[in-house]
Amino acid sequence: MECTWTRKDLLSIYDLSADEIRMILNTAAEFKKVSERKVKKVPALRGKTVVNLFVEPSTRTRISFELAEQRLSADIINMSTDASSLKKGETLLDTVKNIKSLQVDIVVMRHSASGSPNFLARHLKAGIVNAGDGAHEHPTQALLDIFTMREKKGSIEGLNVSIVGDILHSRVARSNIWGLLKLGAKVTIAGPSTLVPKEFERIGVRVCDRLKDALEGADVINLLRIQHERQRAGFFPSTNEYARVFGLNRETMKYVKPDALIMHPGPINRGVELDSAIADGPQSVILEQVTNGLAVRMAVLFLIGGCIKND
Amino acid sequence: MEASNKTLLLDENVINAAVANIAQAVISEFSPEKASQLVFIGIHKRGVMFARRLVKAITEKTGTEPHLGTLDITMYRDDIGRRKTLPQIYPTELPFNINDQIIILADDVLQTGRTIRAALDALTDYGRPSLIRLAVLVDRGMREFPIRADYSGKLFQIPREKKIIVKWKELDNEDAVYVSDRVPQAAAEQAPQTENAVKQ
Numbered sequence: 001m002e003c004t005w006t007r008k009d010l011l012s013i014y015d016l017s018a019d020e021i022r023m024i025l026n027t028a029a030e031f032k033k034v035s036e037r038k039v040k041k042v043p044a045l046r047g048k049t050v051v052n053l054f055v056e057p058s059t060r061t062r063i064s065f066e067l068a069e070q071r072l073s074a075d076i077i078n079m080s081t082d083a084s085s086l087k088k089g090e091t092l093l094d095t096v097k098n099i100k101s102l103q104v105d106i107v108v109m110r111h112s113a114s115g116s117p118n119f120l121a122r123h124l125k126a127g128i129v130n131a132g133d134g135a136h137e138h139p140t141q142a143l144l145d146i147f148t149m150r151e152k153k154g155s156i157e158g159l160n161v162s163i164v165g166d167i168l169h170s171r172v173a174r175s176n177i178w179g180l181l182k183l184g185a186k187v188t189i190a191g192p193s194t195l196v197p198k199e200f201e202r203i204g205v206r207v208c209d210r211l212k213d214a215l216e217g218a219d220v221i222n223l224l225r226i227q228h229e230r231q232r233a234g235f236f237p238s239t240n241e242y243a244r245v246f247g248l249n250r251e252t253m254k255y256v257k258p259d260a261l262i263m264h265p266g267p268i269n270r271g272v273e274l275d276s277a278i279a280d281g282p283q284s285v286i287l288e289q290v291t292n293g294l295a296v297r298m299a300v301l302f303l304i305g306g307c308i309k310n311d
Numbered sequence: 312m313e314a315s316n317k318t319l320l321l322d323e324n325v326i327n328a329a330v331a332n333i334a335q336a337v338i339s340e341f342s343p344e345k346a347s348q349l350v351f352i353g354i355h356k357r358g359v360m361f362a363r364r365l366v367k368a369i370t371e372k373t374g375t376e377p378h379l380g381t382l383d384i385t386m387y388r389d390d391i392g393r394r395k396t397l398p399q400i401y402p403t404e405l406p407f408n409i410n411d412q413i414i415i416l417a418d419d420v421l422q423t424g425r426t427i428r429a430a431l432d433a434l435t436d437y438g439r440p441s442l443i444r445l446a447v448l449v450d451r452g453m454r455e456f457p458i459r460a461d462y463s464g465k466l467f468q469i470p471r472e473k474k475i476i477v478k479w480k481e482l483d484n485e486d487a488v489y490v491s492d493r494v495p496q497a498a499a500e501q502a503p504q505t506e507n508a509v510k511q
């Protein structure tokens with residue numbers, strides 16, 4: 001029996017089955033072709049309204065979602081932190097009630113508090129797409145990462161994927177880990193021990209203290225952005241030391257397989273977690289991740305759009 | 312899940328004859344110099360097999376193989392959000408320029424005409440063909456849109472309560488067309504959508 005999509009929300013990768021993840025990836029492959037046509041638009045979400053509710057600054061994810069919505073012919077409302085009343089002290093529930101009154105069909109939400117998209121989903125009939133919530137999940141980022149890996153490597157099963165950096169605070173890492181494990185990849189995480197929780201071993205992730213161990217034998221290396229405020233909070237001594245011990249540079253590149261993919265969710269701290277020459281080098285698929293992000297988000301919005309009830 | 316009261320409508324011989332007749336009609340309509348612009352595009356899922364058969368028949372008769380493409384119309388449906396679930400999207404493969412080409416759009420069953428409406432919208436997003444013709448294996452009546460087939464294998468007036476099930480060897484191990492009772496609405500909502508129930 002072929003898989004069918006029955007969810008009105010995409011809140012996390014954790015909730016999805018392997019078949020559902022595959023269905024999104026297969027659907028995304030077809031939407032990728034739409035962006036390669038002369039007419040880059042389909043009428044799939046014509047007459048539907050999407051609210052981009054970004055209660056945490058974001059440029060690339062918001063732009064990617066916005067373009068995906070336009071290419072599906074949806075009507076768009078953008079609400080961001082600067083403009084919205086949330087800054088004036090409105091509660092999230094009041095914002096939700098306002099959205100409800102506007103009869104929108106889909107809400108794409110970015111929020112610094114984990115679980116806020118789940119809160120929205122409980123209160124709204126509209127479809128909710130999580131565009132990143134706190135340190136919880138960033139499902140579309142994981143889907144685009146996995147899409148890119150699958151496109152380049154053929155299959156996720158048995159693939160050795162290493163995620164390097166601040167795992168503790170990373171929703172990108174969490175979503176990737178769940179998705180990759182469900183599809184049968186072998187996942188390794190590495191970084192400063194203060195930022196790499198050992199608890200991940202319990203779900204079948206290999207935890208490394210040394211970068212070398214994570215790089216050797218990896219088919220994919222996904223580097224996370226290291227945030228300077230973490231250094232200020234004392235998780236690691238200095239950015240320079242991080243770059244020396246956990247940065248991917250000409251020196252540490254010698255442990256990397258010549259056909260391994262180098263990935264980064266962006267924006268890159270050049271010279272910290274990743275050297276410029278490697279970011280722009282032949283093994284880097286960072287810009288393809290951006291292209292695939294658009295396709296994956298079109299697929300997600302399309303599938304969600306098919307499951308919201310408007311009677 | 313197999314539907315109840317399934318009766319055979321067309322067997323393999325009748326299907327083969329219908330394919331041969333349509334292929335001949337296409338050859339007769341287009342002069343040899345026009346025939347070089349012929350492009351067959353099958354609509355997923357079971358129109359693709361029909362288009363493939365037509366291309367094979369034409370190649371055998373004329374010695375030249377027309378282009379063959381596939382089209383998925385899911386992104387162009389008019390019932391997104393009205394359905395319980397969305398069908399899986401199959402690959403659209405049009406590895407050629409359709410501008411100024413003569414397109415024979417092929418589908419297994421012509422019913423409401425909504426699939427064809429969607430297919431025409433999709434095709435015009437890929438280019439500007441000089442001509443689009445519609446070939447169907449079975450026209451079962453029940454039209455809801457002002458659309459008709461230019462070539463049809465068999466014409467029927469089959470009541471709404473019945474559905475048409477097309478089987479192709481490549482997918483189903485037999486070439487046959489059946490007619491059966493539609494699954495009652497209540498049962499259909501609980502059961503997963505079958506391939507034919509998603510046909511518009």
